[in-house]
C-alpha cells in the first residue's frame with residue numbers, strides 16, 4: 001500500500017484549516033482523491049486497522065456522523081458515537097476529564113460543538129488528534145470535501161472564482177481559509193450585520209487571501225465558477241429565525257441566477273438545505289448542481305484526514 005503521507009500531519013489536531021500550510025491543505029485533498037480512486041478500483045487498504053475514534057456530537061448531523069463512521073469502517077477501524085445525551089460533558093463531568101478518559105482508549109476524537117472554545121479546550125487536554133466536525137466558528141472538513149469536489153469538477157483550483165452568498169457563518173469562515181490556501185478568488189455576499197468572522201478574515205488576508213465582501217448577491221455571482229450557499233439559520237440560531245429571514249430577503253438562490261455564472265459554473269451547498277430560504281429545491285436538483293457530489297465526497301475527504309492524522313507511516 002503506497003499512499004503518500006505527509007510527516008507533519010501525523011498526530012496533529014484539525015480544528016481550523018488556518019492551522020495548516022497550503023502544502024498540507026493540498027496534501028489532504030490529494031490523499032482523499034487517491035483513496036477515492038483506489039476504493040473505486042476495488043482496492044481496500046486497511047490503513048487504520050485496530051484504530052478507533054470517538055465521535056462527540058452536541059448538535060445534529062447526517063453527513064458528518066455517517067461519513068466519519070463509514071470512513072473508519074472502510075479503513076479497517078472503528079468509531080464510538082457519543083452524543084451529548086450519553087456523556088453530558090461539562091455537566092456530568094468536565095471536558096478535561098472526558099479528554100483524559102478518551103485519550104486512554106481511542107486514537108482520535110472528532111467533535112461537533114456549539115462554542116469553538118469547547119473544541120480548543122478538548123484539544124488542549126487530549127493527547128490524541130482532535131478533529132473539528134463543525135463548531136459555531138468553523139467547518140473545515142466540509143471545505144476539504146468541497147475543494148475536492150472542485151478539483152474533480154474543474155480539474156484544477158487555480159484561477160477559480162467562488163461566490164459565497166448568504167450568512168457569514170462557520171461555512172463562510174472556512175471558505176475564507178480554503179481560498180487562502182488554494183489561491184481561489186472568494187466573493188462573499190452577505191447583508192450588513194451578517195459578515196464572516198473578522199478575525200478569520202483579517203488573518204487570511206494577512207496570508208494573501210483574495211476575499212471581498214459585497215452586499216449585492218447578484219454582483220458576487222457575475223462570472224463566478226462556483227455559486228455556493230448555506231442556511232441562514234444555523235444550528236443554535238433558531239431563536240433569530242424571523243430576524244434572519246427578513247435580513248436575507250433577496251438572497252434566495254434560484255436556477256435563474258445560474259445564467260450569470262461562467263460557462264462552466266456550478267451550484268454548491270453543504271446541506272442540509274432550508275428550501276425557500278437560502279435556495280429553492282430546483283437549484284439543488286438542477287443539472288448544474290454538484291451538491292450530492294459534495295455530500296459523497298465528505299466520505300473521501302474524511303478518509304484523507306483520518307489517514308493523514310492517524311495512520312502509522314510504516315503501513316503506508
Ligand code: CP
Nearest residue numbers: 061062063064270271
Ligand atoms: N454538511 C454537514 O456537515 O452535514 P451534517 O450537519 O448532516 O453533518
Ligand code: NVA
Nearest residue numbers: 169171234235271272
Ligand atoms: N451553517 C450550518 C452548517 C450545517 C452543516 C450550521 O452550522 O448549522
